[in-house]
Amino acid sequence: MSILNELNLIADLCGIPVETGRFSGVPPDTYLVITPLIDLFEVHADNTPGYEVQEARLSLFVKGNYTTIKNTIVRTLLGADFTITDRRYIGHEDDTDYHHYAIDVAKSYEFQLEMEE
Secondary structure (H helix, E strand, O other): EEEEEEEHHHHHHHOOOEEEEEOOOOOOOEEEEEEEEEEEEEEEOOEEEEEEEEEEEEEEOOOOOOOOHHHHHHHHHHOOOOOEEEEEEEEEEEOOOOHHHHHHHHEEOOOOOOOOO
């Protein structure tokens, strides 16, 4: 499992269209864009990483009131054992009429030396 896989599942659970990097095509009134931020090896034993911490930003774009869906996403993330490292209102995009709200998250995953199939 990876942070991108889990965040896509959470977006599906919340009923929000989601894409990674940027939203292609005509975006709906509410959507998420996931931006991977960093992968870290913070836990080591015998010079071999046992876990990696993956971090990503969820950019929520909403036309209209964004607070209800923001709160739903935050509760769902916390319920799925994500660490929320930052939450902030980015601003209103006057040209598109979207409110932009960012949620930065992190989660640890067991590191596998073998490649997953």
